[in-house]
Amino acid sequence: MRQDLTIIANWVKPQSRVLDLACGDGELLHFLEEHKSVTGYGLEIDAKQITACIARGVDVLEQDLNRGLKNFADNSYDTVIMTQALQVLRRQDLALDEMLRVGQEAIVTFPNFAHWTNRFYLSWKGQMPMSKTLPHQWYDTPNIHLFTFKDFEALCHEKGLKILDRAVGDFAYKSHWKARLWPNLFGEVAIYRIGR
């Protein structure tokens, strides 16, 4: 089982209402429906992923997240989730605003650009880092706004958002003592639970 699903599932209350932004093929939402009896929708823009959600029986809505969540009312969901998608949006700050307008809490996961391998890659090779978590070339990457754990936490601080939980791990979300000690250097991906 994907480690991130287990961690997120632990942070989601049973029977709660969930929006999963950029829900992919619906694996997470399906998992939460099965194990936590949540209700809600996945939002997705990719045609193939939308079909995959429907085939799985996950309720999915075709919607471009860059246009916000205007069609959802304030505080209409318990948790708004976004896994590995924040870095592809145009405005991360506005996305967080929207997530916490619609949801009581937000859960986000993203790759840490300050991971030591990226730092090494850039300083040693002098080129934009590529790795398992960042497999694209600089020119064709969907990850138009890469950032670090530190950047994200600074933004949360600036916006007065509370970081309620944080899990830092490697590519497979496995925790390691080094990542616990120096997350911004040794953490590859993180899952944050934030609130107002």
Next chain:
Amino acid sequence: MTASSTGEVFPPANSVGLVEPQICQFNQPLPLASGYLLQNWQLKVETYGKLNADASNAVLICHALSGNHHAAGYHSEEDIKPGWWDAYIGPGKPVDTRHFFVVSLNNLGGCHGSTGPSSIDPFTGVPFGPDFPFLTVGDWVDSQALLADRLGIQQWAAVVGGSLGGMQVLEWSLRFPKRLRHAVVIASTPKLSAQNIAFNEVARQAIMTDPDFREGRYQEAGVVPRHGVGLARMVGHITYLSEHSMGEKFGRDLRTDKLNYGFGVDFQVESYLRYQGKSFSERFDANTYLLMTKALDYFDPAKAFDGDLVKALEPIQCRFLVVSFSTDWRFSPRHSEELVNALTAAQKRVSYARIKSPHGHDAFLIPDERYEAVFTAYMQRVASSLVVNNGNGEVS
């Protein structure tokens, strides 16, 4: 399977093959929204596939403005064209007749065999004509529910429809929430916009100002308001296509190689529209057209709730698939999204896909890879739930 004179095999693969419509006669009076009590009415119906033992695999197809009961297959080996939704109904198609028992009817008020304005009024012995009672989408759904009773179908696995058909699907979910498990609403809307109503009014005026319309009593006079019906269809047809698809198809191509400096047909698009209008006027009844467009205009389930669609959707129990098409400007994606947003706000189960298509409103009738994939994926979920229902591991 037989080979036709053209050497093509009949029926084509994935076709339901030869089908025969049947008449369902109803003796119980049907109370209509207008207050009229319709007596001795009939529906013309086609079915495809087999109803399973617990009658759980039935799918109702609701037709659009100019549609009818003949949704799939052929009436004879000489038929050039199959039913209007043959691309989507049949073995291996989205509405898979290997799993589903598909019911398709000509709506009440229609002109293809169900009781309508061109039928004889049993009380007067002459055609109803303009005296045929006004119909609403709700009336259609009521008549379809009686048809379901007749066929022994307590609950539809799915009710499916595009355009005006989609409105009937929505009405089903509100009027008989327990009688369907899935609703598929394609290229439709929870209500018409002012622009939609305006186009319908132009179409109606075209018909009613035709001298042969004779206040709707053309049938008794032995004439047909062909010109008006043709014009109505021309206007309607423009709204079914996108600017792009018309441009692709015709551009500014001329019928001959020069302009004629007259008001005859210069451009290919003019010739095409005239042909569409003419052929439609030969097969469609003027009074039916008037009735159907009014039913469209009147449809507005939110009206009884002070315009609050979310509140109106409260009774819904089934799951929804809503599909729109990017270049549809008759019922644009915005219309579908209005429904989707109200469904989510009412916490109903819904999936929504906005299909990129160049074909405008007509896209819902035309084969399209992504549309088929989405529709198929959804209907396969519907079919897979039948396994659970039957409990014998077999989709029958």
